[in-house]
Amino acid sequence: MPVSPVAPWFKRSLLSLALCLTAGLLVLALYGAYLSTSLALPKSEDHKPLLVYGAPFLLKPDLHIGESRLIERLIRLGYHPVSSDIRAPGEYRTSDHAIDIYLHDQPDAHIEASAIRLALEQERVARITLIEQAEDVFPVHLEPQLISGVRGESRQVREWLPLASIPRQVIETVLTVEDRRFYEHHGIDPIAVARAIWANVVKGGLTQGGSTITQQLAKNLFYSPQRTFTRKLKESVAALVLEAKYRKDDILESYLNEIYLGQAGSISIYGIGEAARRYFGKSVRDLTIAETALIAGMVKGPNTYSPVKSPSQAIQRRNVVLSQLRERGTLSDEQWITAIKTPLRVSLPLDSLADAPYFVDYLLRQSEEDMGATLPEGAKVYTTLDPVLQQIGDDVLKSGLAKLEAAYPALKRPDHPLQGALLVLDPKTGGILAMVGGRNYRVSQFNRAVQAKRQPGSLFKPLVYLAAFEAGREAGAQAVTPASLVADEPITFDSGSGPWSPQNYDLQFRGTVTVRTALEQSLNVPAVRIAQSVGIKGISRTARELGIRSPLAEDLSMALGSSVVSLLEMTSAFGALSQGGLVVSPTAIRSVLAENGDPLWHSTPEQRQAVSPEAAYLATSLMKGVVERGTAAKARTMGLRGFVAGKTGTTDGYRDAWFVGYTPDLVIGVWVGFDDEQALGLTGSQAALPLWTAFARRVIPSNSPDFAVPPGVVTREIDPTTGQLATSQCPERIAEVFIEEAAPTVYCEVHGEGFWERLRHSFGM
Helix, strand or coil: CCCCCCCHHHHHHHHHHHHHHHHHHHHHHHHHHHHHHHCCCCCCCCCCCEEEEECCCCECCCCCCCCCCCHHHHHHCCCCCCCCCCCCCEEEECCCCCCEEEEECCCHHCCEEEEEEEEEEEEEEEEEEEEEECEECCCCCCCEEEEEEEEECCEECCCCHHHHHHHHHHHHHHHHCCCCCCCCCCCCCCHHHHHHHHHHHHHHHCCCCCCCCCHHHHHHHHHCCCCCHHHHHHHHHHHHHHHHHHCCCHHHHHHHHHHHHECCCCCCEEEEHHHHHHCCCCHHHHHHHHHHHHHHCCCCCCCCCCCCHHHHHHHHHHHHHHHHHHHCCCCCCHHHHHHHHCCCCCCHHHCCCCEHHHHHHHHHHHHHHHHCCCCCCCCEEEECCCCHHHHHHHHHHHHHHHHHHCCCCCCCCCCCCCCEEEEEEECCCEEEEEEEECCCCCCCCCCCCCCCCCCCCCHHHHHHHHHHHHHCCCHHHHHHCCCCEEEECCCEECCCCCEEECCCCCCCEEEEEEHHHHHHCCHHHHHHHHHHHHHHHHHHHHHHHCCCCCCCCHHHHHCCCCCCCCCHHHHHHHHHCCCCCEEEECCCEEEECCCCCEEEEEEECCCCEECHHHHHHHHHHHHHHHHHCCCCCCCHHHCCCCCCCEEEECCCCCCCCEEEEEEECEEEEEECCCCCCCCCCCCHHHHHHHHHHHHHHHHCCCCCCCCCCCCEEEEEEEEECCCCCCCCCCCCCCEEEHHHHCCCCCEEECCCCCCCHHHHCCCCC
């Protein structure tokens, strides 16, 4: 039977197919040749993250153990309690009368490990001694806590472990789950691919992958996570190249150190060693088989099987891994039963990195401005942050905004959520102790503590009165004092664009009031009257001296906070008042060290006397009255204690709510509002003050001191209805503070001439 000739079109098709295959193979070969010269595995010394640390914590006499959260601080730093004598760094022991701590060494500060004893009296530190020498020692600091790591554009901390230091149990568990034939294939495992295809066909979906560890490493290091055929092909070629260039152990070491294993707040966790420390608070060498299985199981879906976000799914995945180990004979039945019955315990809540992403963003920008260059890889940045205050601030802001939304349902807007910011400064050093720039950094990286410029409203009024006090130092009898009388009555000003008639928020007028009453009750008309008498330039100059750099209005509306400013500017300005008018520029960084410990940069915050101590004290005294009797008085009913000065802020249209308050040692600022500047419908007392008080109650010590009275300030008894010196005939007498040169000399002319008072004064009685 004759053979049918092959159709010409078929020959041409075969030829075209062969040419295409040849061309494809040639392209892949050329791509592989290119990769062989460009691909390189990371080394332990490559791209070390920039490490960011908090501030050291000073242990000092009179420190309250509970209020300072000392035990929490120890746990955060990896210390653990013991019941016997402390014998090694990292141990501590508590009793009714003492706390013994074996301090870690601090190589960068050249401090060796040492055992100390905190003798206690009524929960306060009475004495600090070295245990071995029985000698008093001071100062003593707990070492700084690691806050974050920065590598490129991401937040991460990596602890590179040589393969030889990783226990065999950990290696075998990962290989069992991810690539059982790792030491047998050459980058691509045909058997695993066939097994995955069969499983997917049987189960009717994409349920199993066939990528080897080498392919996974190539994808993680060199390619995007997007699932496409082209990417898969490139990944396979790269895996073959890596296998040809490197030993199996080198590839496995890189994989175990580069694999992504979830999040600790805003910080990405990479590598087996870092995962062991972040999730279980221990070295990889100390992991149990149940903990090892959980970490190995997370490789498939780091956030899906996170023990923090999804504990039940994490346990299910862990048990799948344990079952695979049992099937392979790695675990006995008894070990398997014990492991799957082991409850999940993670140490992330206390042993995690301090979640301060807004703060880290700010310090990176500040470092570039101060140093004139970006921070080098591997450097260590020692900051001013207090991780405990930061955690409290983050918790308070989130819970406080949620409570406001629950109390006022109109505030809950899914498209534009209610926002806020919280800032804490040490007014003596300018150090930023806590910075929360929003309720969720992952959703919005916009830092409302620094980048947002909003109208402060009545929060600005203390600066108006401060400028008046400062100007009055030379005015003598004409000076504005806390007892000066101001008319709270209807008035119209020429604003330059037409007549302007300021109103109080309740649309009521109170007649003649003292300056103290005007600020305590946040009255608008008296503030504008005082601003008119002092002059806009004088107020603007005072604000500039206090560190406010934002443009300010050039009309009387400035007195009511019409100019936009940042929370950082206002908080820092109030901090200067707590220090007698001494401005210390806010800073996030204490020092920067190179990877080898050499100093690169040290912070020297700018200090200057912005206003006189006398004027600053008068402003502080008025704001103490705000908290005691004025618009912030409900802070006391919410549990606020101690000596505190502060001021609420509410803007026109109720778009912004503020409260900034301070003690001699701490200044705290809170802002609440919407990013799109929609109306809150709430005052600063209603929206910002509750958050501020919730935070202050937890951080202001019970023995916080009162503000020191400077030498040039005197106290006099006055009649509040006249502002003059009180006599025995006055029905009401109150103590008021004055700059000595501006103190009243005239006795009350309404209730009596003060004959006996003048006589006593003449004889020094």
